[in-house]
Amino acid sequence: MARMTTRSCPCGLPEAYESCCGRHHRGAAPAPTAEALMRSRYSAFVERDEAYLLRTWHPRTRPARVDFDPGMRWTGLEILETGGGSAFHTTGTVTFRASFRGGSLHERSRFERVDGAWVYVDGDFLD
Secondary structure, three states, rough: OOOOOOOOOOOOOOOEEHHHHHHHHHHOOOOOOOHHHHHHHHHHHOOOOHHHHHOOEOOOOOOOOOOOOOOEEEEEEEEEEEEEEOOOOOOEEEEEEEOOOEEEEEEEEEEEEEEEEEEEEEEEOOO
């Protein structure tokens, strides 16, 4: 798996990948909010980090594996709205648009805390 070290993180924040989402992918720090988890999961799709995606998926909705489309090229993430998902919540939602070469994915994702860690539950496509 190729790692980005000097470019901005794929999640859209200005930090380098290694100090932004990369630290979550390596297990050095858990995502502190539902939005941070959403950003790190987007970056995991960019990086094709199946282990992280499965680790951060709710056990009751987690698939057996992640099927990556080899032709998919993610090009950007825009967070449109968040609800809950902070250190003071047990659930949260993140509405986002993830762009890829040739289109975009618009989704409202649901997150929950499991054993204190944020995990992705499921989402609704909006477009």
